[in-house]
Amino acid sequence: MSTSSNWTIIDNQLPVSDNEALESIFTVGNGYLGVRGSYEDDEISNQATTHGVFINGFYETAPIMYGEQAYGYPYERQSMISLPDATHIELLLDGLRVDRNNGTVSQNVRTLSLKTGLMTHSFTWEENLSKDKIRVSYTRLVSHTRKHILAMQVTVKPLNFKRAILTIKSTLDTNSLTVHHSNDPRVSDINPAVMLNHTTTLESQNAQLMGMAFPTQGSKLTTLIGVLHNIDGVIDQSTCTWQKQLLIDEKPITFEKYACYFDTREPHKNTVLTAVETELTQCQSDGFDQLKTEQTNYLTQFWRTSNLHIANDYNSNLQLESRFDLFQLLQSVGKDGRRGISAKGLSSTGYDGHYFWDTEIYIMPFFTMTQPKIARALLINRYHQLSKSIQHAKHLGYAGALFPWRTINGQESSAYFPASTAAVHINADIMFAVQQYFYFTNDHQFMHQYGLKMLVETSRFYLSYGNWDPDKGFVLNTVTGPDEYTALVNNNAYTNLMVKNQLEFLTTSFTLEQVTSLGVTSDEWHQFKLAAADMFIDQTGDLIGQDDSFLNKPKIELTKLKKRQFPLLLHFHPLYLYQHQVLKQADLILAIALMPYRFSKKQQQTNYDYYEPLTTHDSSLSRCAYAIAGSKLTDQKQFSKMLQLSFETDIEDSQHNTADGLHTASMGGTWLAILLGLVHIRATETKLILEPILPPQWDAYVVPITYHGSQLKLSVSKRGAIVTLLSGDPVVVELNGKQVTF
């Protein structure tokens, strides 16, 4: 079904011409460590570059400066920071640096294999005077099986000469630790370069091991970075440079470089330095090929339960793009219960490397339905934020817990509360993910140990935040919904629906007895039920207002705006946006996408038709929600178009900011679009519900699903839909209304 090109991203075949966007796309990582796909030596081209090596959750803090301070504002910014870069390698041939000044570079190719997890970079270089020609090939991986390890293999192949001296300078580079300054609020501006003043040299017993300890000042974290090669060289510890001269004759020369990034919060038996030494020595003795094999095995296993097959799609890139998205999600996601998945994965410091609600709503479904262990780890990471979230709510004046809008360490780190802390739907979003996880996995142990406590505390928050309005019922005033072009409104429909859903989940899937140990009284339990039942949702007509006053605001004629005026947030004052019926992203439509069973078909259509023309999709999270909500409606072409646009976010750089990092939520959202928009998947505690459709332009598709621990495969073609049990116990599946036990 797939061709080899559907498993490999190749530079130059991509329409993106911006090297910094390519560096994001060619990122390799393992959820703990990520390395941007920059060249090993920038001097082979004159393209703009932004190097970056990141540890998920390794951050620095800085005071938040407010134009106007107020009580309770977060005082500290957290920013994931760029670390010294071990990919840097310079080559010299007969003393001349292999760069664009001393020679001509040709056949310069970058590839990223989604099957092997390897990124390669190779080029041919012809020296200007002697015309000596070599082919240089770099291969790198960030190991999925050895989380701290970045490994590289370099081959230099002589093409037209008999004998020369090859000099290799390999460093742990710190020159790249500078930062772009930008007025774009989505771009980070903490400067890691200042931290270099505080680094210390590693003092290893192994004289060939070089490296440094890289400590942050505000957050008091340290990463040890060690580098070891598979051949001995001359080391300058002070500059972290390893150098080697070799005679190169007609045979290629190959060498390997291993770097270990180990932050001090990682568990270790002896000293951290010992841990680094041990891991590097093991790599050296196992060799690069062993690491390659491990990587391929890991990914084979991954694809077995996660691969999405699309046959004969209308867009030849769709198969590749969908795999790329899932591959990058795997590379970005923390798997140890102490890390989440940041808005830009491990490809950039954009959005400060923070974890948002995107995780639970857009990204987690993929893991919940195909890699439930990873989904569990993500929820446990949230659980570890719970005590800070309880403090946060208390500090704001409310009971229960309010999860942070954006964070790394669990502290709220937003500097503008109307578009962050006021977005109290974050709680219900996380609980929606808990509910999905529970229904798909039947993991009672998780609920007992982690889930119920989160569910009760976040429900308490809503009871305390909302109030009973004599005319409307239970209302949630002064909130901000997903659409950030509106803020501090009353009864955002998405929020109210999601909170209603959460309270119903709590009070119908569990009993009071199960939560009495969490301090829930029968009175409180009754309040939870009452709030769920009385939750205000304006359903006077089929058209549902995004909030109490949204529908009475004037509209902006979006079609009259110029292309350069988008995204609106960079060209219009928030006040103007707040005053108008204009959406940054799906809001009510997202509720329809997530919970279509709560809306009549007519409501779905009416609201889709109403909101779609008002939506700018200035957020990359928007299109997939429309794709899902629209999938069953009249306009099928719209779905295909949106799905395609959604898939292309990074590969086509459609938001013009892939240079600032990948859009992990959009990646998850695209997968979600297929599962919710085509498969119409839904789980309850007792069965898996599927109502798959096939877009007219597609021949077939195959989706893997994990339900209650069993591996299923759904194949949809023009002949119909078939579910196959691949492994595990039989489960109940309702396929197109027909209930079958597989």
Added chain:
Amino acid sequence: MSTSSNWTIIDNQLPVSDNEALESIFTVGNGYLGVRGSYEDDEISNQATTHGVFINGFYETAPIMYGEQAYGYPYERQSMISLPDATHIELLLDGLRVDRNNGTVSQNVRTLSLKTGLMTHSFTWEENLSKDKIRVSYTRLVSHTRKHILAMQVTVKPLNFKRAILTIKSTLDTNSLTVHHSNDPRVSDINPAVMLNHTTTLESQNAQLMGMAFPTQGSKLTTLIGVLHNIDGVIDQSTCTWQKQLLIDEKPITFEKYACYFDTREPHKNTVLTAVETELTQCQSDGFDQLKTEQTNYLTQFWRTSNLHIANDYNSNLQLESRFDLFQLLQSVGKDGRRGISAKGLSSTGYDGHYFWDTEIYIMPFFTMTQPKIARALLINRYHQLSKSIQHAKHLGYAGALFPWRTINGQESSAYFPASTAAVHINADIMFAVQQYFYFTNDHQFMHQYGLKMLVETSRFYLSYGNWDPDKGFVLNTVTGPDEYTALVNNNAYTNLMVKNQLEFLTTSFTLEQVTSLGVTSDEWHQFKLAAADMFIDQTGDLIGQDDSFLNKPKIELTKLKKRQFPLLLHFHPLYLYQHQVLKQADLILAIALMPYRFSKKQQQTNYDYYEPLTTHDSSLSRCAYAIAGSKLTDQKQFSKMLQLSFETDIEDSQHNTADGLHTASMGGTWLAILLGLVHIRATETKLILEPILPPQWDAYVVPITYHGSQLKLSVSKRGAIVTLLSGDPVVVELNGKQVTF
């Protein structure tokens, strides 16, 4: 009617024990220049001190740092800054500094005369060893007739010795140019000390003249400060120190010091230095007594048309306090059409020395009704902000003009738009003042030259900001009213009422023909009328919601809070405040206070009773509005109590922040409370309407009023109310419903 003590503020008789609060209270100024009432030599006491010399509108800029930046946010903070202090004088007796270390200070008294405008400071000092005793008296004034001049007279009187050497060190002091750092958003934090690196010495032909040019870096303004004494001394230009040794026998020694503060935007014929030289030489030759005489004459004239007499009031301080308020308003207000009146007058850099809406709503009525020339100058200062306000509106996406919420130079300088730019009532507030000014003065020339253009442009803004709601009429969504414990709400009642009033003023007091030259078409004119008529005011019951959703929010039990939890803004997150029915200050009640004729008696009572218990009065602007609105209602005691509390704001330091400067708006508001709450004054184009009442505890009061250029006096006693025409043409007065031409 008055006793001498009713004209003089005396330190130690005041309950305030905080020296920094006293320094605010003892400020002397003339609307251009202001000097805090600090001691000439701090070493005579160990009290905390904050020196301050200010020029109204002399400011520095600094970039506004945002935690999260967005399009259209103001980029520059403006801050009125402290200037080098010419009041500093050190005395030495036989080489020993006259301070608390070398001797004992007793009978230390500060006075401020509201009749003469002089501040005095005198004390007795007995040297520890010799027991030599002197009485030192400083007198200072900031001239109302010579706007750049600060003058001082010093007398040293020997009390018990025959002969000693008196050394005088007189400086232009820069040591005091440091700044408090505070988390309180109301306190400024631009540091003028850094500007000292850029000062240059004045190079005068007059060797006895010392001083410096003090330039700002961001705003590119310069103030020249020159100092001249009436006797020659030894000058050190580099440190701006003048020194003199004198033999002191049994007779007192007196000397004078003159300082000229002249900023480069002031008009001048030759060079600024020449202007400074000329003014100082003139002072030197005229002498301090001449300046004193001028000052007394000026103030006599002021009190003639502005004095408020209160006879046998229930609070013996009321007469003095009311005079103090009016005196400080005169000292604070810009009179040249290029300066306004800042929130803290010229007593502090609090609120950055910015001009707010307080000017027009709280302060201007006093000037409009008693000193219309000053009122005119204040409105012309606003007119000079109009072109920037048009740009501001355009930048936000709206037509017409939006005046800045806080500013010195006309640029919006707020860093938190939900509580500033969104407070679009600022336009209507200014137009309310224009309307009042026009009705009280009949100044058609002003309207023609300035007023109408402001009126049209601000009305245009509202047409563009608001929209027609099919159910409600003309609505103004996403606004913030005066009460800042609520933000970004729909149809704030105060705002809508004030805008309605403005549009009615425009379309009923003027004709389309008068504004066609301003580009108003008959269609636009019609829209103005329509918007006024259709303006949404929820009057379904007598209780009017502060905004569309206010009444449905939960309440905070204010009585259960601890005293230290006020003001709430320093102890609660804005989100929590926004979510509740709690007021920082009068909002709808202010509308009732300003336009009682728009409400039935029942509405007034209902709303007063409803909102009063919800109001924290955390803003010093709050009480007077309640005092006014409550004055005709059942609870007369409440009025008296509020009036008293309002009067005591600074004298009793009831907000605990008089140290950070005087509350000019509260001062204006107290006067307003009497005029609107007792006199029930109102002007139309053709008559002055008075419905005075006498509080039961008062014997009588007399209020001066200027109407259409004529001086009137209203005397109210237990026998009734009498209006007397003091000067000018006869005018029509409707006194208690009876129309009389005086």
